[in-house]
Amino acid sequence: MNFPPARILLGPGPSMTHPRVLQALSGPTIGHLDPCLLDLYAREQNLLRRVFQTENEWTFALSGTGTSGMEAALANLIEAGDAVLVAVHGYFGARLAEIAARLGAQVDRIERPLGEIFEVDEIEAALRRKPYKLLALVHAETSTGAEQLHVAEIAEAAHRYGALLLLDTVTSLGGIPVKVDEWQVDAAYSASQKNLSAPAGLAPITFGPRARAAVARRRTPVPSFYLDLNLYADYWSGAHAYHHTASSGLHYALVEALTILLEEGLESAFARSRANAERLWAGLEQLGAPPFIPPAYRLPPLTTACVPAGVDPHAVRARLLNEYDIEIASGFGALKDKVWRIGLMGYSSRPENVQKLLEALKKLLAD
Numbered sequence: 001m002n003f004p005p006a007r008i009l010l011g012p013g014p015s016m017t018h019p020r021v022l023q024a025l026s027g028p029t030i031g032h033l034d035p036c037l038l039d040l041y042a043r044e045q046n047l048l049r050r051v052f053q054t055e056n057e058w059t060f061a062l063s064g065t066g067t068s069g070m071e072a073a074l075a076n077l078i079e080a081g082d083a084v085l086v087a088v089h090g091y092f093g094a095r096l097a098e099i100a101a102r103l104g105a106q107v108d109r110i111e112r113p114l115g116e117i118f119e120v121d122e123i124e125a126a127l128r129r130k131p132y133k134l135l136a137l138v139h140a141e142t143s144t145g146a147e148q149l150h151v152a153e154i155a156e157a158a159h160r161y162g163a164l165l166l167l168d169t170v171t172s173l174g175g176i177p178v179k180v181d182e183w184q185v186d187a188a189y190s191a192s193q194k195n196l197s198a199p200a201g202l203a204p205i206t207f208g209p210r211a212r213a214a215v216a217r218r219r220t221p222v223p224s225f226y227l228d229l230n231l232y233a234d235y236w237s238g239a240h241a242y243h244h245t246a247s248s249g250l251h252y253a254l255v256e257a258l259t260i261l262l263e264e265g266l267e268s269a270f271a272r273s274r275a276n277a278e279r280l281w282a283g284l285e286q287l288g289a290p291p292f293i294p295p296a297y298r299l300p301p302l303t304t305a306c307v308p309a310g311v312d313p314h315a316v317r318a319r320l321l322n323e324y325d326i327e328i329a330s331g332f333g334a335l336k337d338k339v340w341r342i343g344l345m346g347y348s349s350r351p352e353n354v355q356k357l358l359e360a361l362k363k364l365l366a367d
């Protein structure tokens, strides 16, 4: 097999894979009901609980990418006709609203322009307008590089008005604090390939007591068989009933990646992520490509950098890949030609990667 070149992955995901994780990936294939894999699920659940900072029993890694986590959370919580509020501050918030609508929810959106986040009172004002079953929100908006602050206050407001809070933590988990229990987040999902630095293909998810009670009260079955969390619970930790043919290799890899993260310690990983991001931000300022998001809610794992006037962002991105084997991404939607998106996630977040990128950008911008 002729492999593509090994890239320095500094885009919005996937991030680079630690050599220990790559080695774990090549472990022996075993059956999806092999007692060794079932034991591994129990370990994986404990590791995921530590990373999500929760005691939630329903904590799994779903077979599928981050979008399967998003779809599973919504499909298990929503029944057709339910009122759902989605606070949209970028592309992935809009995706939440789209999936909720496809599930038959009555979806109301409140929106912030790209690059901004919500204040608690705006969300509270929307919650006051009518009773919602669910409020859905993206914690770290990968399309803009903004961190939605005040999650605990937003959860408190949601509960006061009788709504559950669903939080997308795809770009936050493992890179910045995500405190599911302390913040009283009812349901959250993520993806294996961002700050956790495992291969894409698994979606960590956690459901707390209120979310589980909502699932138990459903009048209709979960519309997706594949993403039905009752069936997951039965397969992972209940009767171990066959549900689907899970990939042992992906689970070895995620367990190893979570082990590496917890060996480093969550607080140290967050500090490393911030220190490398600050190196990047300082370098970008010097190159005349300053970060687009204000420091107060700028995300260390994902930076949007303003493209200097007169520079073709797509040509620079292509040359970074072709000549330097460095992957970064373009902007989304209205930001397409205005910013680059630079990820420093998990194992990609290292000083030498920041330096290589800044040196390459300097040469390309001088051209």
Ligand SMILES: Cc1ncc(COP(=O)(O)O)c(C=O)c1O
Binding pocket: 012, 013, 065, 066, 067, 068, 070, 092, 138, 140, 141, 142, 143, 168, 170, 171, 191, 200
């Ligand atoms: C915030 C956010 N949510 C959801 C997703 C979807 O994840 P995936 O591409 O793994 O399906 C992404 C992917 O980039 C994301 O950044």
